[in-house]
Amino acid sequence: MFAGVGAMAAIAGVGLAWWQYQPGGAATTTAAPFFDMSFPTPSGETMAMQAFLGKPLLLNFWATWCPPCVEEMPMLDAFYAENQSNGWQVLGIAVDQGAAVNQFLRKSPVRYPVTLAGMAGVELSRSLGNSSGGLPFTVVFDTGGRVAHRKIGRVSPQDLQQWSTLR
Numbered sequence: 438m439f440a441g442v443g444a445m446a447a448i449a450g451v452g453l454a455w456w457q458y459q460p461g462g463a464a465t466t467t468a469a470p471f472f473d474m475s476f477p478t479p480s481g482e483t484m485a486m487q488a489f490l491g492k493p494l495l496l497n498f499w500a501t502w503c504p505p506c507v508e509e510m511p512m513l514d515a516f517y518a519e520n521q522s523n524g525w526q527v528l529g530i531a532v533d534q535g536a537a538v539n540q541f542l543r544k545s546p547v548r549y550p551v552t553l554a555g556m557a558g559v560e561l562s563r564s565l566g567n568s569s570g571g572l573p574f575t576v577v578f579d580t581g582g583r584v585a586h587r588k589i590g591r592v593s594p595q596d597l598q599q600w601s602t603l604r
Contacts, residue, residue: 468565472582476530476552479539484552490582492524493603497592498554498562498574500533501541505591506573510547516597517549524580525601532558532572579603 475485497513499506510529517527527549531538535553542551554561559570566587567574577586577600585603588596 468576468578468582468584471561471565474561476554477535478550478552479531479535479542484550489526489528489578491580492526493580493585493600494526494528494578495600496565496576496578497527497529498532498558498567498572499529500531500572501537502533503572507541507545509573509591510545512592512594512597514547514549516601517547520601523601524604528552530554530558530561532556532562577603 472486472490475483478484495513495516497506497509499510501507513527513529517525529547529549529551531551531553532555533553534555538551538553562572562574562576563570565574565576565584567589569589571589573589573591575586575588575592575596576584579585586596586600
């Protein structure tokens, strides 16, 4: 009997995770508090998230010490370069220390903007649906600032291709 209850709980958990992280599974979730925030950039300026409303946004939580994060950055940079003229925006939020991010970006620059959230970025990513707090974590917002897609783990070219049709 205990095994049956445990199996049902496991199935329910897997089902919930599948539903929550499937492409399009969160299309009605709004992220208004996110767009009210501001973050420092590696150069010391402040970037308001409000500036990203009105266009599709790929938001990527990453860290310099996270190998899959670092591996996907050139692909995200290429996506940004190819889709910026179509209104797409990409923003990297570093869950890391400013000195490490600056050093990394000097060696491996990207064309899209990067902000610094430090360890507070873990809680921010959780508020956007990353219950485990793992990295990398990507959130795609539609033009109305609603969460359209979420992905924990490395983004694939297929993900980017599917997401690029979003408006």
